[in-house]
Amino acid sequence: MRAALLQLCSGDDPEANLTATRAMLREAAAGGAGFVCTPEVTNCVSASRPRQQEVLRTEAEDPTLAALRDEAARAGIWLSVGSLALKTGDADGRFANRSFLIAPDGQIAARYDKMHMFDVTVSESETYRESAGYRPGAQAVIADAGFARLGLSICYDIRFAYLYRALAQAGAQVLLVPSAFARPTGAAHWEVLLRARAIETGAWVLAAAQSGTHPTSTDKARETWGHSMAVAPWGEVRLDMGEAPGVGYVDLDIPACETARARIPALTHDRAFEGP
Secondary structure, three states: OEEEEEOOOOOOHHHHHHHHHHHHHHHHHHHOOOEEEEHHHHHHOOOOOOHHHHHHOOOHOOHHHHHHHHHHHHHHHHHEEEEEEEEEOOOOOOEEEEEEEEEOOOOOEEEEEEOOOHHHEEEEOOOEHHHHOOOOOOOOEEEEEOOOEEEOHHHHHHHOHHHHHHHHHHHEEEEEEEEOOEEEHHHHHHHHHHHHHHHHOOOEEEEEEEEOOOOOOOOOOEEEEEEEEEOOOOOOOEOOOOOEEEEEEEEEHHHHHHHHHHHHHHEEEEEEEEOO
C-alpha cells in the first residue's frame, strides 16, 4: 500500500484550510496513494475560544468532514482525517478533538477522540491548557482498513506508551499519530518518541503534522514543528518531510510488522508485578 502524508499549515479559517487540504489530497491520489493521512486539527488551528465558537461546527454540520468524505469516495481511497476540532453540545462548551477514518466509499469507518490533553508549560512564554477547550476521550480505537489494522491516536498521546502497546497487542499494524507539535518539544522529542513507539510495538508509525507559522485573525500566531514522519516497524525513519507544507509518500510493507515482532517478541512478554 502506498501511503501519503499531508503536511499542512492550517490557520483559523476552515474554508481556506479545506481548499489547501483538498488540493493536496488530490495530488496524493494522483501520485498513487491508496491511503492518505492529514494532520491534527486539519480544519482549524486557533487558541481563541471566541474564534472557535464562531467557526467550528458539530460533526453532522462540519463542511470539512463532508467535503473530505466526498473526496475519498471520488478518489476511491482510504483517508485518515487526522483530527477535526468540533462542537459537541456539551454543557461546559468544550469541543472534541476527533479523528476520522474514511473508507473508499466515503463512509466513516472509525472515530477517535483524543484522550490525553496537552496541559503544559513549555516555557515562560508558551503555555497550553488543551483541557480548558477540549474534552478528553476515553475509548481506544482500532479499525480494519483491509490492507492493515490501524490504531488511532492524536499528538500528545504519543507520550503515553501504554496506549500504543494496548493497540498493538489488540492487533494494530499501523499506528496513526496526526499532530500539531509545538516547536520546542518537537525539536527535542518528536523523532525519538515516534521511533520508540514503532520499536516497542513492531508497528508502522505514520505521523502527518502541522508545520510553520499558522495564519490567524484573532490570537497570537502559533508555530508548529512539522517533520511529518513515517517510521518502519524496526525503527527506521522512511520519511521525514522537514518543515515545508506538501505531500510525502511511503510504501507500507505490512508483513514487516510480523518480522519485527518475531525477532523481538516483547509484546508477548508482559509480566504482572507489584508496587512500587
